[in-house]
Amino acid sequence: MTALAAPAEPEISARQAEVLDAVLRQLMTDGNSLTMSAVARRASCSKETLYKWFGDRDGLLNATVKYQAARVHVAAVGPDPLDRAALTARLESFAINWLTVISSETSLALNRVAIGQAGSDRSLGAIVLANGRFALGSRMKPVLEAGRKAGLLAFADAEEAFRTLFGLVARDVQIRLLLGDAPALDPESIRAEASRSIGQFFALYGAQPGGGQAAP
Amino acid sequence: MTALAAPAEPEISARQAEVLDAVLRQLMTDGNSLTMSAVARRASCSKETLYKWFGDRDGLLNATVKYQAARVHVAAVGPDPLDRAALTARLESFAINWLTVISSETSLALNRVAIGQAGSDRSLGAIVLANGRFALGSRMKPVLEAGRKAGLLAFADAEEAFRTLFGLVARDVQIRLLLGDAPALDPESIRAEASRSIGQFFALYGAQPGGGQAAP
DNA sequence: GGATTGCCGTAACGAACGTTACGGTTCGGC
DNA sequence: GCCGAACCGTAACGTTCGTTACGGCAATCC
Numbered sequence A, B: 001m002t003a004l005a006a007p008a009e010p011e012i013s014a015r016q017a018e019v020l021d022a023v024l025r026q027l028m029t030d031g032n033s034l035t036m037s038a039v040a041r042r043a044s045c046s047k048e049t050l051y052k053w054f055g056d057r058d059g060l061l062n063a064t065v066k067y068q069a070a071r072v073h074v075a076a077v078g079p080d081p082l083d084r085a086a087l088t089a090r091l092e093s094f095a096i097n098w099l100t101v102i103s104s105e106t107s108l109a110l111n112r113v114a115i116g117q118a119g120s121d122r123s124l125g126a127i128v129l130a131n132g133r134f135a136l137g138s139r140m141k142p143v144l145e146a147g148r149k150a151g152l153l154a155f156a157d158a159e160e161a162f163r164t165l166f167g168l169v170a171r172d173v174q175i176r177l178l179l180g181d182a183p184a185l186d187p188e189s190i191r192a193e194a195s196r197s198i199g200q201f202f203a204l205y206g207a208q209p210g211g212g213q214a215a216p
Numbered sequence C: 001g002g003a004t005t006g007c008c009g010t011a012a013c014g015a016a017c018g019t020t021a022c023g024g025t026t027c028g029g030c
Numbered sequence D: 001g002c003c004g005a006a007c008c009g010t011a012a013c014g015t016t017c018g019t020t021a022c023g024g025c026a027a028t029c030c
Helices: A014-030 A036-043 A047-054 A057-069 A084-102 A105-117 A123-131 A133-149 A158-170 A173-178 A187-205 B014-030 B036-043 B047-054 B057-069 B084-102 B105-117 B123-149 B158-170 B173-178 B187-205
Strands: none
Touching: A014 A036, A014 A047, A014 A057, A014 A105, A036 A047, A036 A057, A047 A057, A057 A105, A057 A123, A084 A105, A084 A133, A084 A158, A084 A173, A084 A187, A105 A123, A105 A173, A105 B105, A123 A133, A133 A158, A158 A187, A158 B158, A173 B123, A173 B173, A187 B187, B014 B036, B014 B047, B014 B057, B014 B105, B036 B047, B036 B057, B047 B057, B057 B105, B057 B123, B084 B105, B084 B123, B084 B158, B084 B173, B084 B187, B105 B123, B105 B173, B123 B158, B158 B187
16 A cells, blocks of 8 residues: 555646646635535636546545645755754754645645545545655655764664654654644744654664664 | 533433443444444444434544543553653553553544544544543653653653653554554554653653753 | 527535444343 | 324435536637
């Protein structure tokens, strides 16, 4: 289930992108009741066009998820040599970005739709995972391994280290937001959360002072 | 939104409990398409009875969520004096229990329903949170504070410490499961995960060797 | 200039489903 | 035995919504 995405990009036109933006707005405002009529009304297009372009309702949802996922890509690897400060900055930047994404109404709406369908049809969930959690992992693991190579981190398995980093950053925020709870997440608290989580990550996986593996 | 639950228990009869079990089975097998007809068929009862007992579809869902939540209660506080081994055992027991719950099909189905409705109607989400995440926190915080009083843990805010513990235990497991991914979670790996997370928690908040706060 | 294409707005069809109503059956009380 | 209450199985009603079809309008091509 560690599937990749985007074997064949379907060539979204500008007008089609407008329609998908309308779908996102509709998801954010009206939640789950995403009807084709509401989308057509909000996008000022005809339902016939929706079906011609996207096939059916599932096709529209899939296109929307892929469309949104294609816009999240951020922060390429960067080949600069790593010192402790640069690694910290990169990890904190990752944490800030991730917290910002998972607390955005767009991401919440899409995750809610994908989770709501995961009982029967898990294709949306696979897309969301591939472009969220797994894309993040494959982008962060080289950073972690570069930190290890530079003698700043110590771990046996980069995947395991990333999963712990993931837990330290997200904690209970994502599940609470998904369930409708609203923890305060203004940019300042996001920065504070990122700083705390990266500090804790270094306490667990840092190699400098006494560092080493964590679990006894 | 840290609401309590159960001000007035609605007195579930045995037959009604059978019906709610049928709802849970229906949710687990057929996912989101939970129709009143399917519930009535599976529970061998009439739709008229469903409406007489639970009002409407939302009432049935609410009753089901509360019914399931009322069965999860585990592991009372226990007034035994804490040493390091007892605290570790209690924390690992918590972690095992929590991982087992969030990876059960029942919990997944209920969380999916509550999340799917959280866009428009977040009453289900509030119930799930109150009986899941928040019940856990209020049950664990005394343990953490007892550990601090015994000189085994060091933290400023028990809520913050618990949230970090939560993140260390759950990591990416819950969101992956909710989205339909299937990480291996047999009882042995759950035990291993629990042991690892509690070890990391002690590395961050343990007070014995050099311990103290984690973040710089 | 006329034909073709693409798209908008709206109406219409059909299936799924929540909700209600009704006849038949069982069971406890008198 | 008889009555009423509770409940089962099923039919029926009304709404919502996905999907399709149709008429009109603007732009493009010949």
